[in-house]
Amino acid sequence: MASPLDTLLQQQLAALDAVHRRRRLRPVSWADGVLRDAGGRALVDASSNDYLGLSRHPLVTARAAEWAQRHGAGAPASRLITGTREITLAVEEKLAAFKGCEAALLFSSGFQANATVIPALAGVMGSADGKVGAGDTANATAIFSDALNHASIVHGCRVARSKTQVFRHNDLQHLDDLLRQHAGRKLILTESVFSMDGDRADLPALVRLAERHGAALYVDEAHASGVLGPQGRGLAAECGGADIVMGTLGKAFGAFGAYVAGSRALIDWLVNGCPGFIYTTALPPAVLGAVDAALDLVPGMDAERARLAQNAQRLRAALALRKHDTLGSTTQIVPAVIGSEADALAAARRLEDAGILAVAIRPPTVPDGTSRLRFALGSHLDDAAMDRLLAAVGEL
Numbered sequence: 001m002a003s004p005l006d007t008l009l010q011q012q013l014a015a016l017d018a019v020h021r022r023r024r025l026r027p028v029s030w031a032d033g034v035l036r037d038a039g040g041r042a043l044v045d046a047s048s049n050d051y052l053g054l055s056r057h058p059l060v061t062a063r064a065a066e067w068a069q070r071h072g073a074g075a076p077a078s079r080l081i082t083g084t085r086e087i088t089l090a091v092e093e094k095l096a097a098f099k100g101c102e103a104a105l106l107f108s109s110g111f112q113a114n115a116t117v118i119p120a121l122a123g124v125m126g127s128a129d130g131k132v133g134a135g136d137t138a139n140a141t142a143i144f145s146d147a148l149n150h151a152s153i154v155h156g157c158r159v160a161r162s163k164t165q166v167f168r169h170n171d172l173q174h175l176d177d178l179l180r181q182h183a184g185r186k187l188i189l190t191e192s193v194f195s196m197d198g199d200r201a202d203l204p205a206l207v208r209l210a211e212r213h214g215a216a217l218y219v220d221e222a223h224a225s226g227v228l229g230p231q232g233r234g235l236a237a238e239c240g241g242a243d244i245v246m247g248t249l250g251k252a253f254g255a256f257g258a259y260v261a262g263s264r265a266l267i268d269w270l271v272n273g274c275p276g277f278i279y280t281t282a283l284p285p286a287v288l289g290a291v292d293a294a295l296d297l298v299p300g301m302d303a304e305r306a307r308l309a310q311n312a313q314r315l316r317a318a319l320a321l322r323k324h325d326t327l328g329s330t331t332q333i334v335p336a337v338i339g340s341e342a343d344a345l346a347a348a349r350r351l352e353d354a355g356i357l358a359v360a361i362r363p364p365t366v367p368d369g370t371s372r373l374r375f376a377l378g379s380h381l382d383d384a385a386m387d388r389l390l391a392a393v394g395e396l
């Protein structure tokens with residue numbers, strides 16, 4: 001007999017099934033750097049975020065293994081208890097230098113960072129005496145969030161006790177209008193590269209706008225870190241002026257986790273005021289080792305970054321030839337808007353038949369009627385792999 005809870009959950013799943021929106025986990029393998037489906041067939045990976053191939057780089061995997069051997073598999077505690085090893089602080093210093101910031105702080109994941117740093121900051125900004133969550137109306141903080149911001153940012157906004165205003169995607173005039181109407185403190189949230197459309201925020205203009213309105217600017221560099229900006233330092237590195245720069249270490253860095261970089265005051269305050277930092281176990285040594293090695297490698301990978309940009313350019317050109325809208329993509333993330341969910345799923349299936357893994361992205365992740373194939377390319381896709389991908393795209 002199913003429990004009442006299971007009965008409820010089964011009803012929900014059946015409702016998703018009925019509209020073809022039930023998601024399922026599909027097993028793949030990644031042995032020896034080759035992506036294979038459950039049947040063992042090799043696929044061209046056009047969907048992962050391992051943009052520079054670092055998750056399989058020998059220096060990265062060797063240092064992960066070495067640090068695990070030397071320091072243990074797990075972290076023994078949260079950072080404020082006994083989880084702050086010298087290697088943790090050394091990696092944070094290296095990250096701060098990489099981002100050109102005074103300080104940096106590691107988080108367990110990008111989701112955790114956005115989901116907890118945003119409400120913590122909004123809370124302290126909304127109080128006269130700095131007590132988290134003590135929102136007094138005179139200083140009421142408002143959050144201004146781009147319409148295409150990642151689910152983890154949306155989650156952070158929902159948890160925050162401040163009012164969130166969503167501005168139209170990359171529409172700085174709209175943002176300006178909204179900022180003008182708010183007298184209290186202001187926090188602007190944006191990604192530097194948007195995860196679904198592959199376009200960029202105009203960070204220099206956002207920095208100027210934030211300055212003009214006395215707003216704090218929070219930039220999520222999940223898809224730019226390691227890939228864009230001078231030596232892959234991200235787009236915020238190019239213009240300076242963002243107050244909070246967040247990025248992830250599980251994408252181009254090939255490891256796991258996330259960081260927040262900014263002023264010494266920001267980082268010292270987060271150590272005291274951010275529950276998602278305080279009440280969680282420190283990152284394990286293997287992850288720290290992988291991040292440390294990636295930080296040694298990333299600045300010197302201009303050739304890989306050029307290769308990645310060229311792969312994306314070739315794909316956009318092929319899609320344009322077939323009259324597929326690639327939205328504003330100028331990065332390694334390239335959408336091909338298909339329209340209906342059924343057509344997007346069918347296109348993904350056809351690519352898979354041709355040996356290409358490119359996933360269909362559907363509502364609720366993207367708006368209705370804009371179901372799409374979302375390609376996320378890597379510098380490790382060589383000419384042969386790209387030729388196969390472009391040939392399959394040509395058949396769509």
Ligand SMILES: *Cc1c(COP(=O)(O)O)cnc(C)c1O
Nearest residue numbers: 109110111150152195222248250
């Ligand atoms: C992937 C992603 C995150 C979440 O990072 P994880 O480390 O995978 O939890 C946050 N923001 C954006 C824009 C992302 O694409």
